[in-house]
Amino acid sequence: MLSPEERHEIEEELERYPTKRAVSIDALRIVQRRRGWVSDEALRDVAELLEVSVDEMDSVATFYNLIFRKPVGRHVIMVCDSVSCWIMGYDRIREHLTKRLGIQLGETTPDGRFTLLPIVCLGTCDHAPAMMVDQHLHRDLSPEKIDGILAEYP
Amino acid sequence: MEKVLTRYIQPDGVPLDARAYEQAGGYQSVPKALKMAPKEVTEIVKQSNLRGRGGAGFPTGMKWTFVPTGPNAPHPKYLCANADEMEPGTFKDRLLLESAPHQLIEGMIVAAYAIEADVAYIFVRGEYVLAIERLQKAVAEAYNAGYLGQNILGSGFSLQMYVHASGGRYMCGEETGLLNALEGKRANPRTKPPFPQVSGLFGKPTIVQNVETLSNLPHILNHGPEWFKGLSKSEDAGTKLYGVSGKVKRPGLWELPMGTTIRELLEEHAGGMQEGLAFRGVLPGGASTDFLTAQHLDVKMDFGGVQKAGSRLGTGTMIVLDDRTCPVGMVRNLEHFFAQESCGWCTPCWSGLSWAEQILTSIEEGRGRPEDLEELEFICKFCAPGNTFCALAPGAVEPLQSALKYFREDFERHILAQHCPWRTH
Incomplete structure (x- = not known):
């Protein structure tokens, strides 16, 4: 069931669009912000509230890169794999992250602390390579710098 | 050079609040525009020769004239700021969103007034967390200051503005894909016609305009079309945010006169190549533009200049290829992006781009066959404009077709040696 806070936030969004369906993406993001991901149950609840079929809602949820349909760790690392970061050493950054965390891209550490995902260009190409951890952007990365960054996310 | 787009940007990047922005000269174009007829505003923008800064370069004022206006026009009409900066290698709108949000809002009020729009959305990519936060704050301040909402400055014109993450x-950066995303659907492209100017968001007349384009409008209103044309070094008017990334000494972003040459950007502003590296080529305007090489260094970075050289100005943010980076590997990285981001709506795009990625991967990993180059050339034709619903696939094959032309020997060396010459093992 959606919490009263989630419902309230979604209803606020409804005032900004002429149709209920238009709020789909905002609503999924609202749910995910509080729960980390969008479960089947949450998806059904959002679909019901916005009067969209569950299948249609899922087709939207699975289309967008930032909506997670599987559980994620406490912190989500999104490492940029696009062209400027690739030129500036993405392979080394990815290798360091996978070695340090002991997981591959798309996986979560066994202790549930980190999920590691690739992301498209983060729009900070003059400071490549770059990654985001949760809501924070980290730039001009080097393997040494990464260890210090990871320590900031217990 | 006179600063225009970066005029209000502080050294620490923290944006001016509404009052400080007003004191610095901001929001003056709003009362100015509201005293004119909407058609007069459009006429000024037309005369200024402002062209879209999102990639396509369509003349802004002309785009607005396609919107039905007057008492019989359908309402509500919509204005959307395209702040979905996702073209790899592009990092210009981030600066305007994070550090000059009121300039964008001011430009949007002017544009909305000209097309008689009722509602405006700022469509920002979700990863731009700081930009979203600052835009929401700036929009709230603009409401409080009376620049948004009902009966703006007593003019009778009303405008609601919302931020969509x-x-x-x-x-989502594709015009009609953006509209579908705002309607809560998958961001597939729509068939044109009808064009969004006539039937766009929720079936109503809509203009979608890039952030940098909109941010120019207050200045054009304040200083006039002739002044705007005079800022440029070429036939395309105004200034441009140019960026350089890759292995140069000082990657960065600069506001310069439209028509600045690739050489000046590369050598003077970016400081030339890093020590020990040589220049091999450049994607002049983001990932979906054709490579240019050393013979093109004196090309002017304006719409006509880059087009004549066989590429596109695109977003004006260049990605530099050096001699220690494998061109096949670079193109493989690009096609991986495009194949992944294809929405799957039309066959040339979803099939062609993943096919190209597979072939490039096999060449890079030492399994290339001589006939692969012909297949890649076929895919480039298969994805050409006219064969696809939108510009994604035609843009995606631009770096591929030009790499096959300028770096063909490098592809052949991979296939002959069954090995990437840039890999040490």
């Missing part, structure tokens, strides 16, 4: 997909 995207769920994230490259297709």
